[in-house]
Amino acid sequence: IRQLQDHNESVELAHPGQRVAVNLRNVNKEDINRGDALVSTGYLRPTRLLDAELQILEDVEHPPKYAEIVRILFGTCEILAMLRVLGTDKQIEPGSTCVVQFTCLRDVVVPVGERLIVRTMSPVITIAGGRILDNAPVKHRRSDQDVVARLHNLASGNKADVMYELVRAASYKGIDTEELISTTDISTDDINQSLEQNEIIHIKPQRLISKKTFDKLCNNAIKEIKNYHKENPSRPGLPLSELRTRLPLEIDELIFNFLIEDLENYDQVQIDKSTVRHNKFDPLQSLNKKEQQLTREIISIFESSGLKPPELDKVLSGDPERKRLFHILKETGELVPIINRDINRTIVFHKSAIKGMINKLKTTYPNSTTFTVADVRKLVDTSRKFAIPLLEYLDNKRITIRVGDKRKIFRE
Secondary structure (H helix, E strand, O other): OOEEEEOOEEEOOOOOOOOOEEEOOOOOHHHOOOOOOOOOOOOOOOEEEEEEEEEEOOOOOOOOOOOEEEEEEEOOEEEEEEEEEOOOOOOOOOOOEEEEEEEEEEEEOOOOOOEEEEEOOOOOOEEEEEEEEEOOOOOOOOOOHHHHHHHHHHHOOOHHHHHHHHHHHOHHHOEEHHHHHHOOOOOHHHHHHHHHOOOEEEEOOOEEEEHHHHHHHHHHHHHHHHHHHHHOOOOOOEEHHHHHHHOOOOOOHHHHHHHHHHHHHOOOEEEEOOEEEEOOOOHHHHOOHHHHHHHHHHHHHHHHHOOOOOOHHHHHOOOHHHHHHHHHHHHHOOEEEEEEOOOOEEEEEEHHHHHHHHHHHHHHOOOOOOEOHHHHHHHHOOOHHHHHHHHHHHHHOOOEEEEOOEEEEOOO
């Protein structure tokens, strides 16, 4: 915008209700039509569906019928649209208030709260006034009482109710804060206040979802995980990709990742690579007594050997049953196989040994202090044969990071 004028006088700021002339760069007069809207990029989106509250005039002889084509006027725009009264199959009465959905015959842009006038096609008679409640709705079923209740809440004008209804209506998909702000007169402060009241959850970077919807989603996910354990008692966990397919289709990657992170943070599930299992699930419980005894023996061997484990082949002794049980322990994360690239062999550690090593490194080398392979060998009392593959494993897990020929604890 190069310049603003109000009645031929230059101004720096224009307010609602003023007649304003706007000098725009790189826009020809021929490109502008009556009813067009000048908005910040992304603030309003073209739509053909509008939800509104209407007040039918008391002296109207012929109130609009369902699906009647009418004229609607707002701002400087006049558009033809099909009017559908929601929540009732009865003819609306003169003087009544109702919620409706307009299907416009061309795209329009209009902010929520904008006042409008409804006129008949011919003769041109004003029959109602109203205001826009939702400028980005989906198509509603006429009998959907939930939609009617939501629109009445929007019509109430209470900002907290308006915001909550819009977020709730977004269901599992959630709604971006920019979209919420652009379709209402709700401010960032209003949003933050509702977040403090724990009615709405803020999913970074800018997504909102209602707490009730998210709680329902969490319960649904836990139910699916438990069902999988019941159907597959010997499997260590449900693949995350499969869990995603068992949840509502509206859930995108952002919400799904936040869901898994939340369940893990509250100790409801455990994540191991690409699988998830309930924190109370133990795949070893499905084994018979003999299998459980063999499993305990295998665990004990690696747990007691710490960071100097025996060769895997010697522990398994070529026994197919031991191999199968080792595979289960590997998938549950109880045992951690690591490749030694120098000798091209798999070395297996118990998870507690690796955890103990990580704790020692973090305690001994805090605040980005660097250390060498020799330092680690001495610190955890192991050999180069084990220290190097262990450090490479920690590098891949982004627990440590290389700095030349040294390493340090990785910090985000």
